[in-house]
Amino acid sequence: MSATERRLLLTARLPGLPDALPAGLTPARWSGGDRGSLLRAVAGSTALLVTANEPVDEDLIRAAGPGLRVVGTYSTGVDHIEVAACRRAGIQVVTAAGALAPAVAEHTLGLLLACARRIVEADRFVRSGADWRWEADAFLGAQLHGRRLGVLGLGAIGTEVARRAAAFGMEVHALPHRPGTPLPPGVIPHRDLVGLMRVSDFLTLHVPLTPETDHLIDKSLLTELPPGAIVVNTSRGRVLDQSALLELLAAGHLAGAALDVYEDEPHVPPELRRHPRTVLTPHIGSATTAARRAMTAAVLRRIGAALEQ
Template sequence: MERGLDVWVRERCVPPDEDELAGLAREFQILITLLTDPVTERVLSSGIRMVAQMAGGYDNIDLPAATRHRVVVTNTPDALTESTAELTWALILAVARHIVIADQYTRQGRFKAWDATAFLGAELSGKSMGILGAGRIGTRVGEIACAFRMSLLYYDLVPSERLDSLGARHVSLTEVLREADVLSLHLPLTPETKALIGEKELRLMKPSAIIVNAARGSIVDEDALVKALKEGWIAGAGFDVYEKEPKVHPDLLGMSNVVLLPHIGSATREARSAMSRAVAENVLAFVEGRRPPNILNPEVL
């Protein structure tokens, strides 16, 4: 490398376990990690100096432990905003208009004539978009909703100036659940947000509502979600992430009103290139004694 860095690339697709990561942490000073890598206190106490996460989220990293052991942690928060927001809208449209099952129907040769009652979906214009989490991605999803002439309401601990400027209402979680025709999840996974959407919350939603999750699977209690879909508490769901990822709740697999994707929110050439550049910039800044642009625990410097 031009900067004199000795780089080793792990080429296996199966995520490493804690034992393997701890071994690598003893051998290298910097780890470039993915969201599937368990960066535990054991890993962080093995001599590593920096963890450069190639993702926006970092719930796989024990950040307090990293700070205790003076390990710098960075992420790539801006690189995947557009790609994940667009993927969220792909899910919304696919669920609302039955795109996946209509595609399958056509491919199977079952399309014989135009049918006035086939695959009747829901228009989004004039409907209500509820956003949980008004960060970069949630805000961008809200901006796109305006093009569909949807009204906006959102729940977040901190008000969003940008969403407010678009006419969005900053309301309670209960209000979002009750009023949203489309509920889109964009919260980080924390102890407070784990299983935030359970049976109680799903029962508050409209029978015609759809829920979309491109954030973290464990925000939703999937057993409760399955019950809600089977009993008609909500109309449909679109998920890119799962509670026990990569495992998907078996009951979801057989539901025609659910669209399921294999965690591809950031899977665009543009986003992955930007993520790679952001990781490199964070690492080079650290090596050169500068403050990494996306440091999560600056107190260790």
């Protein structure tokens, strides 16, 4: 590599990469392996593009050397990046924020429907080969129309969820996690979490993982939900106290939970996997071809812009 070339290390194969690559960047891909192999691979890089699987800490920053100017993440959240350490080293951090909002919102509503209408349970029953006939009380679930949805966090994803829920005829309540966030039409605002919990027949979480939101939704708040409520989480696993969730599912206070993220990914507790009223997916909220290509384009565009400054 010549002195004028700038190296971009990628830690994953990304859809749409050739079309989105900024001019003047020479891509290289880490082929995987242990942490030591990543520390060796990053040496001499001008830019680094990681997924949520690769923590970016001071060791990785030192291994990259003084030429590292920008770290991009193929995600919205930055909880796997020591942002303060990057700032001290003069390294910008950019994300794919905004590009995945429609896909994650769709997945959120899909999980909500699957749990409320017991779709996964019914699918398993049919596949079991058991005899059945139509019955008036078989697999009765909860209807979305006319029910109240609580949205915690009104960033790009939370806003898209609120709009889609309104189209289902739901009464949408919300607590923005940033002051001054504009509300979508018809959304009823709340000033505190307890107030939001008390009106939420369904609760969906859309806040970043920070020290302030770690286990934010704990047992005391979950018990404020109306009996029979359903909880959906497509944000970050540690925002929700899984142990408290399991306890209230077992007690019957909650009617179900639909999760795409977990406290200790990829580990999912057996109690969650065995529970008949949980719907579980493996962190695939943004997993559409269109969203992943848009994420690639967004984060690479921001890497390119950072390098031009």
